Amino acid sequence: MAACQEESPTTLDADLLPKEPITIEIELPWEDFASDLEVFGGYGAPWELGTGVVANAFAGILDARTLVRFAAYPSVHQVRDTTGTTRPDSSLTFVGGRVVAFLDTIASITSGPVTLGLGAIQTRWDKRTVTWVAAVDTLNDLTPWPQPGAGPVNSIGTTVWDPAEGDSAWFELDSVQVEAWADTADASRGARIELLTENTRLQVSRVVLRLDTRPSSNPDTLVVLSVQRDEISFVYDPFPEPPANGIRIGGVPAWRTVLNVKIPTHLDGPAELCVAVGGCPMELEPLQLNYAAITLKSARGEQAFQPTDSVGLDVRQVLRRDALPKAPLGESLTGLLGQRVGPDAFGVHAGTDIEIPITAFVRNLLRDQDGVANPTKTLALLSVFEPISIAYASFHGPGDENGPVLRLIVTVGRAMELP
Amino acid sequence: MKQFVQSLVLALVISLVTTPSSAQSLFNAAGMGLPVEAIDGRARALGNLGIGLWGSGLLPGDPAAAGMFIAPTAVIVGQPSWVDYDHESGNSGSIQGNRFPLLGVGYPAFSGMFTVSLSSFLDQHYKSQRSSQLHLRGEESEVTDFFEQDGSIGSLNLGYSRPLGTSAALGFNFGRYTGSVLRRLERDFGTVSLPEILESYQTSSRWTYSGTSLTGGMAVNLGGVARVAASVTWSGDLNATASDENQGMDRSFSMPMQYRLGTSIVLAPGLMITASAVQADWADIEGDLDTPTTVGSTSNIGVGVELSRASLFGLAVPIRFGYRTGKLPFSLGSSVATERILSAGLGLSFSEVEDIVLGGADLAIERGRRSDSVLREEFWRATISLRVSGY
Incomplete structure (x- = not known):
């Protein structure tokens, strides 16, 4: 019976909607969201690649x-x-x-x-x-x-x-x-x-x-x-030495970079946000978070180990940091192929911003904070497949303006009221 | 006692097979919504506003009518409709939906009739959307906000009516407003160019309605040729209580007094005419609305004629025609919205003993128009009511 099909009346009259929510982008510096950066090497061995490498004084070394x-x-x-x-x-x-x-x-x-x-x-x-x-x-x-x-x-x-x-x-x-x-x-x-x-x-x-x-x-x-x-x-x-203050991912044996992440539960800005919600600090709720990504700035690593092909970056939660370097890891936060980065980002285009989305992780972190103030979790940055190549990806570490940042896109709605 | 249990079981079965009312008009978006009258197929076909009709009835607006027919009675009303709308913005289209505006059971006791009915009052379901530009990463991106308001206000009525002598009856209904409304907003970011699709933003608030109403009415048969009935409904404030997790606030809305008057006159055997009117002044609610809304005073009148001697295959099949006109309490534009409806219908008697219909159906077809300064709707609406008595 045709009458049983429901078609809800939809009006395009904007006056019939609640006040428009505001969507803003927030960039948190390293100090506000992360700490305890460590680089670990030794995951996998060359034979696992199934290929070989020959070099002679490449890049001088x-x-x-x-x-x-x-x-x-x-x-x-x-x-x-x-x-x-x-x-x-x-x-x-x-x-x-x-x-x-x-x-x-x-x-x-x-x-x-x-x-x-x-x-x-x-x-x-x-x-x-x-x-x-x-x-x-x-x-x-x-x-x-x-x-x-x-x-x-x-x-x-x-x-x-x-x-x-x-x-x-x-x-x-x-x-x-x-x-x-x-x-x-x-x-x-x-x-x-x-x-x-x-x-x-x-x-x-x-x-x-x-x-x-x-x-x-x-x-x-x-x-x-x-x-x-x-x-x-x-x-x-030579076997590459761990970076003093950088982030290294990939290589063979593979390198991983581990960091602690702590998402602020309250936002104190920007001014546009504070005005919209009627004052700061504003409690950040999981459903208000539309997007979260760790943004790394690519760096030119040792010339001898420059990538010549795209690198797939992965992010996984470290389930027990105290068990590192052999700590169990959680599921991939970036999907099957990871975040692909072209080799030029570590060469002629060094300094490129590389975003690794971790929205679901951050949302869960905000949810888990019930009863726990600012829970901390550990993330590992690694390559999708380990090992994948003698080359590794390098990124700037914390400590200067090129350090990692956390980019958030947050939408906050006004209180919804009856007409 | 056995019959009483049967009545309860019947009410339960009917309530299980019904579905919540759903949207049938864009005027649902105006103010507190579009009024939904709890009247059956016979009254619809006659253009009647639910008062002053000959014969039995379980109409919340005519509480005395139940006292004119002392027998267990149950009624359920279904109402599909098809609406074409045309908004001044150029937005036009069609919508359709179903609702069940009335479910009622009556049972005789203490020399009168006790009634229980669940009726619709205001329909509030509608959707809306808007597009806007968002500045992200140095680029303008289009985002869309989808809004849905899903809910309605109904009334659970407990009534009693009893005859006064042989030609009059008195009745009242005690009503509790029921229902809830969920307002949900979702921002969809579409294809904003980022390494990952943005999770949409969603927020919602729910309110539960409550309140009290009291309807008193009287019906008088004048000889065997006319019935006159009147009723008045007083309502306390309609309270909207926000659920605990809401950001929204509790609200309260003033409800108007409603006055109804109706009559049916038998002009000749098999020929009856009816006229009715309802008046309610909604002005007091204007101050309770945060959103500027055109609020009017509803003055509705309806007239109709019934040819009751028509028959089909030996069964009485009364034929009905009607017309009604009136105003809606809330409008989308600056002018008060009006509604005009032409109607026709017929009745079917499945079981009849000594002129008393034990099981029957009434069908009405309406063609109507609602309009204000910004929106015009034309609709077809069918009303089917099933009634059983003496079970």
Whole structure:
């Protein structure tokens, strides 16, 4: 029945509405909303990235080398024999091969062709704990590299990679080296890729071993078989020192910045607000808060660790600050992708304001203050995925005009009365 | 006792199947709202204002009428309407809604009739919106304020009436104003350019209405050809009490005395005419309103004719026509709003014993117009009332 549909009368006569609420933006300096800033590092390890980094005196300081261990060689392959019949051949002879490194042309920083070197690692190493100085750093087993930087190695060769010509560089292998890497029980097995051109940093996205194979069923033919890498990691030096008074997010191992947040329960300004509500201080209620965001000013960090891709910033509540650096964290306040920040914000556009919305968190904080004056909670600023890159994001810390601020948008309505 | 329990059960069932009244006019936004008369389909069809009609009735404005027919009686009234409006601002459109302006039960006792009724009084439901510019982050952004007032004022009436001799009756109703109103404002920030969508701002206030009214009336049958009835309603202040969490203040509104007079005259067998008038001076409430509102004195009159000998499939199907005109107490513009209505309708008798209708329905269709200096509404309104007696 049509009459059962309700359509409320809606008038556009503004006189029939209560007095217009006022919406204002308030900026709280660091001292008014936060305290106890601390930067923690060490979350995650390079091997978790699944990619490698090579650098040579990049920005004057950074050296990085990528370590790769390949999977077991194929033991059987479908081969067409001399009669034209395709059948499995389990008697394969590997007569040579090449290591192919695929490089991320966007994430890499180079001004032209570069020279890369490949060597065979001689020392037992552990992908989870390997560092510039330690080949193994597990419980009760600390084995340093004989030479810092995953050395020494048996040099296999060098190659020149020109980013203008493609995204891959390869090193030829002879049958002796191929045979040396066939023993999967050998813990020292592996290849080290290094960069010989100075002031360059490359990101190695993938490394493949391609084997020139002579099948027994058709010895006149060479078949190329691919062997994926089994393990990849990278080592670098120097390890960045924690910032004295800045905010650092990201990197590998990842950095987190922790701060205590205390939202004022009463507002003492601005004058426009005080006039509207008939005097200050005004109690700030959760539903009056439309928006809250921590605003950080991006800074140019160490040149060697400059981001080359967007950084996803995340904010989570630290559930137990006294348990840091291993304190449990709450759910993300920024969503799945976090607050994306382009790499230029840490380079040519350093000083950009980066807003990280935390409206729901602040509203809850205001709600929780029932019976508790100015409750304090701890937030962690971190990257969405940890670790995500050797590069990290830097922001100005508190203490000057570039320090973090809390931006609030607040709407306050006049008391609603009957006509 | 058994019949009394049946009456209570019937009242309960009826109250469960009804829904709250809802908006049917933009004049709901004026002052304290639009009056909703608690009258049934027969009175609507006859242009009657709820007093002085021949036959039984459970009309709060005619408390003596119940004393003319001593039998258990229940009535429920439903009222859908379709409204086209045209505001001087250029805003025009259509609205529709339903309401249940009257629910009543009567039960004979102590040589008279006790009545309980729940009736509508003022409808206050409407919505409004406004757009404005907001200066944020150095940019002008459009925000929209949505306002809704949801509520109405009703009256719970307890009455008693009894016959005086064979041709007169006296009755009264003791009424308690009921109902509440919720005023809710929401500011929507739309697509203001920030890293995150702004949470809308919402605030609301609720008031609960209370107050007392007393209606006394008398009806007299003059021979077998005419009935004359009159009633007066006195009201104390209508109090609006803000709920505890409100910012709003408690308020009080002066209610007017209401005077009603009506008559029905049988001109010939099967032909009856009726006339009625209601007068109420709302001037005292003007001082209680914070928002400047045009307040008027309501003087309504209505006339109608009933052809009661019409029949359909052997059942009596009285045919009715009516006209009424009057003023509304509150206006949106500077002039007092007026209302004019043409009506027609018929009655259906489902069960009838010795000319006494035990179960029946009355249907009215109205075509009317309300207008003031800024708003004009034209509407169709149907009224359907169901009545059972002697159960």
